[in-house]
Amino acid sequence: MRRYRRFSLYNSPYPAHDTGHGIDLYPETNVGVSPVAGEVLDTRTVGCPDRPYAADHDHLILIDTGDAVARVLHVEPCVEAGETVAVGDPLGGMVRSGFFGQWVDNHVHLEFRAPDRNPYRATGSLPLAVDCPVRGVGWDGTGRVVDAGETYAVLNAPAHPDPGPEPVSFVSLASDDGVPLDGGLPHYTGGGRLDRAPAGADGQASTLSLLGTRVGTARGRTVTWDDVAVTVDGERITGISLFASRESGFGVKLVSRPSAGEPSFAVGERVSVAVDPVAEPLRLG
Template sequence: MTRGAADSPVSLPAALLSRYDRFSCYNSPYPAHDRGCAVDLYPDSNAGLSPVPGEILATRTVGCPDHPYAVDEDHLIVIDVADDWAGGRGADLVARVLHVDPTVSPGDEIAVGDSLGEMVRSGFFGQWVDNHVHLGFRNEAANPYRASGSLPVVPAVPVAGTPWDGTGTVVERGETFVRLDSPAHPSPGNWATIAADDGTPLDGGLVHYSGGGAYTETDGPLSLLGTEVGTATPRARPVAGGDNATGTADVAWSDVRVRANSQRATGLSLFASRDSFGAKLVFHEGHEFTVGEELTVEIDSGTPVRLE
């Protein structure tokens, strides 16, 4: 393996991501996602299927924040990744899978798509967050149990940036979120996310989490809806198994506020999607918008709501 490959970002193959409806590398406040060091994978069912092949090394149950909408225990599954995964990159890696109640045991051999158990609605989730499988990677000699310390991940798929004018009609609502019918997906079946004003594809919780990301190697200020929302810093590309990896950048969000029909929102939840789309607005203390209501979203400078 190329010198330095063991410490380089991990490429997420198209075959892995294609099993899911959505993914996000940045849309979380927790240390495991710092600077895109994990990916959340959103399937179309509640089955916790393994995203990687290998051998189960360990399972652990941990307590999590107490919320009425969530369970009070989460779970960690540690997998010794098969050596031939991602062009041989798996030889140096262990994978960390969270938010699945394990029905597997140490020593079990698993293939991609095998059941690890059922996903859980974790207390680590915001109420507006859908159930998902969290995946991160460590070098095989690293401590697999610490929350931080995973390698950066980089999707090996193109992610299109989709322009949005800030308007839309509510087509889905929950107590702490609404989803709009726009922007429309530019090419269903391919990956896309909402774009900054210059076309840069964005990811993350803008601005309720302190940092986000971009699926291109952009550098410098980024704006959305005419307001500067953050500053991008390009990240390294994978050295091994990442020939088709997308260029990425970390984004430090600016101090801005999000409003919908002049009412304060917590932020925008940004992610890459293959089919279902539309802007998702977060209201962590609730809202009164209804399905069918037309919204105009604006962003301006001011003190943001941070949920870390």
């Protein structure tokens, strides 16, 4: 995981992310480095949703890892069937796919499929376990905008607990009781917890809260979001983008779409974020 500055199991509407069966990996550059070793079985160009900010096609790379077939998406392949790749080898340049929300950075998507399952279908991948500890970082809901785009704003809080020039530990925004969170709150239906869920918790429900408001119910590591809305200084936005990061400038990423009547933000602006129950939550996927 040290080759990547960020990762997420749940922050996507793509079917494999619904229960954390796929992972998005964010390299340091726009080169899609291979997260696995093995033989390239096939590469294929596929269609994707037509977005004005993205390409209308994507790419699938299939790699035989021995025990499973790895599915890699969002990389324009510079490799061919029959080639052998090692972990960290370049697979090609990452593409800005129409599968992305506009606020999503380029990344490598990874899933694993059993050898006897169709590797070309969008569903049917194996559960993923990330052997990488993630520390939850608490937050009081306030911060200053340090980066902003057409559909997002990044705050300077919460800070990475081990700043330094290049932190090695991954952190994520924590629930009120310290659970590191993952997903799009509440704009993607499901989310996740990035710690090790309590033993036997798959059948037991536990509630999670953020900024004093109950936001979801966890069964095992998968979270179903409650009907909530995120507001900034009283104005409703799409939500909060949740992921694990080892970037020194770690901070909350707000998703706001002015084209949908939501506010925009400027670098240097100080904001206050709240989460409240609502009758009609926004769901994008």
